[in-house]
Amino acid sequence: LETNHIETSYQLDRSVLQNVCSSQKAKSAALSFLPILTWLPYYPVKQYLFSDVVSGLSTGVVQLPQGLAYAMLAALPPVYGLYSSFYPVVLYTFFGTSRHISIGTFAVISLMIGGVVVREAPDSMFYVFPANGSNISVPVVNIEARDTRRVQLAVVLTTLVGIIQMVFGLLRFGFVAIYLTEPLVRGFTTAAAVHVVVSQLKYLLGVKTQRYAGPLSVVYSLKAVLLDIPNTNVTTILLGLACLVFLYGTKHINERFKNKLLIPIPGEIIVVIVSTGISYGLSLSDHYQVDVVGKIPSGLLPPSVPHFSLLPNLISDSFAVAIVGFSMGISLAKIFALKHGYSVDGNQELIALGLCNFISSFFQTFAITCSMSRSLVQESTGGKTQIAGLLGSLLVLLVVVAIGFVFQPLPQTVLAAIIMVNLLGMFKQFRDIPHLWRTSKIELVIWLVAFVASVLLGLDYGLLVALTFAILTVVYRTQSPKSSVLGHVAHTGLYCDVDEYEEVWRKYRAEYEGIKIFHFNSSIYFANSDLYVNTLKDKVTPPMQNSKIVSFLFTWIDIDIYIFY
Structure with missing residues (x-):
């Protein structure tokens, strides 16, 4: 009897222990998948809330014009940049592990998306001839049909990017980022900055040129702009240059006096508001033929299923966007984590970015990652947690729902100026060349290969060439x-x-x-x-x-x- 009693007790204790272990594993899995559960219950309202509110509003003020501008960079209507500045940020609050990065639109990713959608839906696919009786015999682009197709392509691409990032995260493939070495990333992003500036020259000058994609697109685009310079719109270029000077000045002041300013001067929102007012008051679009943003529909779009019939031609592009997006996000997240004394989980970041892209794509967004300029604003203005980003996204939501129509007269040259000024930091990466020459010739060659290949072949093929070359240098070093x-x-x-x-x-x-x-x-x-x-x-x-x-x-x-x- 005693033996049976002991065996029964042992079995009961073992069963209880297994249940406890199982519940602990379930709790641990839930906490790792939903990091918000680890910090929100312990959120110190008195110490953090005010800082997060100030930081969130400051970041939102920057996120608004950047969303409009980067949508144009992605060859999409501006309102889709606002959608992409809202949904992913809300989702990242629940799934992300970095407290300081600002999720949303980013120039490099937007440019990569723009290259894909322009390649798959060029203007030439949507030429139509005017109705009978018109004096115009030259075909014109059906802009509505073109934009609809490009949005469909961008949404499907974003869905694929999200799936790839989630699968990589679940398979613990966060280590792949180590092959995107710092020289490779910096050379690649410098090349991306060249692509962006060349693509925005047409808007800054007010000329009508075709947008190119693929190898040598930079050369073709620059040639087209230079040939069309005689048709430059004087009003457009004067307004654009004025915005460039003002934005550069405010950025310089913010950097020089960052320790004395309570919050950075919001130069971007200032030029947006002032130029919109001038454009509306003087009717720049009607009287001076200045290109403006145009119709911005109010409210959010209902969820819809992406057009997966467009999927086959986008698979290789989605891998490139997924890898670059994760690399940008994790590198900046680690910098802030090291500075503020906490850790980020690379695999969870992959899952978080994947969920942000995948779920948001059903609400008509394009692929996102973190933005360096906005992240610096969020961190420097005192942001403590992901609440700051969430509050910034609510400001974007307010504009989308209530006052989006106000920005319809906004000149496109202003958005081009915003994009160009935000790339100044990337052009400073040319300083890497003399430094790498002194420290590591192999790293210098990686930087140069990434830059030259990405400029000449395009960002997708350039990334593939650079990554292949970086792996070959690993083989060379082991041999x-x-x-x-x-x-x-x-x-x-x-x-x-x-x-x-x-x-x-x-x-x-x-x-x-x-x-x-x-x-x-x-x-x-x-x-x-x-x-x-x-x-x-x-x-x-x-x-x-x-x-x-x-x-x-x-x-x-x-x-x-x-x-x-």
Whole structure:
């Protein structure tokens, strides 16, 4: 009886323990999937709320004009930039682990999307001839049909990007970002800045040129703009240049006096409001032929299923956008996390970005990631948590629902100026070249390959070339490791490279007869086995006399055993 009682008690205790462990695992899984549950219940309202409100409003004020501008960069109607500045931010509040990055539209991703939709839905697909009786015999573009098609393409692309990012996150593929090294990313984003500036010249000058996509698109676009300069709209260029000067000035003031300003001067929203007022008051569109934003519908669109029939041609592009978007997000998230003493989960960030893109795409948004300029605003104005981003998105929602029509007279040249000024930081990355020349020639070549390939071949092919080249440099480094013969420095526990420290070795050598210490700084496998053998023979010649034992010391990570046969 006692034995049965003990066995029964043991089984009950084991069952209870399993239930407890299962509940703990379920709780841990829920907390890792919904990070908001780990911090919102403990949110210190008195200490954080005011800072988050100030930061959220400041970020929202910047997010509004950038949303309009980056939609134009994506070759979509401006209102879709506002949608993309609302839904993903709300979702990231629940699923993201970074407290300081600002999720939403970003220039590089918008440009990549624009390249895809222009390639798949060029103006030439939508030429129509005027109705009979018209004096115009030249075909014109059916803008409504073109924009509808481009929105459909952008939405499907965003859905695919979201799926890829979620799958990568669930499979714990966050490590793929390590192959997007800093020189590669900086060279790539500098090339993207060149693409963006060239694409915006037509809006800054007020000329009507075709938008190109694919290899050499920068060359074709620049050539088209230069050939059409005689048709420049003087009013457009004067307004655009005035905005450029003002925005550059406010950005310089914000950087120089950031410790003295309570909040940064909102230069972007100022030029948007003032230029919209001027455009409306002077009827710039009617009297001076200045291109304006045009119709901005009020309210949010109902959810709809993406047109998956468009999917086949977008698969390769979606991988490029997904990888670049994650790389931008995780790199900036890690910077802020290190600065403020918390950690971010790379795999959860992949899942969060994937959910933001996937779910939001059903509400007609395009792909998003974090923006460096907005993130700096959110952090510098005192943002403490994701609540700041959420409050900023509510400001965008207010505009979409209530006052979007106010921005219909906004000149497009103003949005082009906003985009260009926000890229100044990327052009400063040219300073990397002399620094890398002094520190690492291989990293310099990676930077240059990423830049040149992305400028000439386009961002999608350029990224593929740069990533392939970066991986080849890894192979090259493993096949060309440093090797040396180490010598014991007398009366110490030190061993030095006898060639590199030749004078020290001659003076304090303590060599042991019959022993050589060979250092090979790499794993040994089939690709470098011949190098290992040849280097070993070279380093230990001439052969040691009267030696019975030769001992070799390696820094081994792993060894391909077949090289010894």
